[in-house]
Amino acid sequence: MSGPAVLVHPHADLLAEAAAARLVTSLIDAQAKRGSAALVLTGGTIGIAVLAALAACPARDAVDWRRVDLWWGDERFLPEGDADRNETQARRALLDRIALDPERVHPMPASDGGDGSDPERAARRYTATLPSAAGRGGEAAFDVCLLGLGPDTHVASLFPGHPAAEERERTAVAVRDSPKPPPIRISLTLPVLCSAREVWLLASGEGKAEAVRLALSGSAPDRVPAASARGRSRTLFLLDRDAAGRLE
Numbered sequence: 001m002s003g004p005a006v007l008v009h010p011h012a013d014l015l016a017e018a019a020a021a022r023l024v025t026s027l028i029d030a031q032a033k034r035g036s037a038a039l040v041l042t043g044g045t046i047g048i049a050v051l052a053a054l055a056a057c058p059a060r061d062a063v064d065w066r067r068v069d070l071w072w073g074d075e076r077f078l079p080e081g082d083a084d085r086n087e088t089q090a091r092r093a094l095l096d097r098i099a100l101d102p103e104r105v106h107p108m109p110a111s112d113g114g115d116g117s118d119p120e121r122a123a124r125r126y127t128a129t130l131p132s133a134a135g136r137g138g139e140a141a142f143d144v145c146l147l148g149l150g151p152d153t154h155v156a157s158l159f160p161g162h163p164a165a166e167e168r169e170r171t172a173v174a175v176r177d178s179p180k181p182p183p184i185r186i187s188l189t190l191p192v193l194c195s196a197r198e199v200w201l202l203a204s205g206e207g208k209a210e211a212v213r214l215a216l217s218g219s220a221p222d223r224v225p226a227a228s229a230r231g232r233s234r235t236l237f238l239l240d241r242d243a244a245g246r247l248e
């Protein structure tokens, strides 16, 4: 399989709009081929900007939203409805504006849910919502997995040098010492993120340029989680010009 494709856009707004348009066609194609589409969402500035751009996209409802299955790559372990939860931000940006089948939307558990504010128990419960192919070989579990990129090269809540970034057995884990606030999170692990047919890494701004360079340099995965975030069939780095500033 060929290496990641790097697509550079003039600025962050155009990056979000182009990624949203690309997502519309990817979801339509998946539904045409397999009858449904499976998408993993990310949090973060550009990750949510893509969802907002998708809500405004003229072709948005060419996707049959009732045949879309949604998961999250990670979540801040906060009470239901907290403004800092990725789910809350995704609902405000897009999900509350489209006709999804609620049975097919799988938010990660909240800290005031039934797990008694135990993120490990919540992570285990989330594992049960994942497709059987998640984290295994063989068929892809998801069509597209969206990932924001941290300045330290983290993806989802898998931070360099943290055990969660090196986890290869479990499918979802608790992260208690996140260097990015809030400190407690739940994250899918790399084998699950990589069980998507396509992984799209999204990055904008000069502050991500070094992380982008490292993620594409083939660095050791335990020190650069984004260097291991690769799709089964295709990996895209969707960047703005500033985030691509340290690439040849």
Ligand code: 6PG
Residues within 6 Å of the ligand: 042, 043, 044, 045, 046, 047, 074, 075, 076, 086, 147, 148, 149, 150, 151, 154, 155, 156, 157, 180
């Ligand atoms: C989160 C995100 C995280 C994010 C990156 C990039 O829960 O914080 O899932 O992985 O995507 O940190 O975030 P920014 O685009 O805001 O820099």
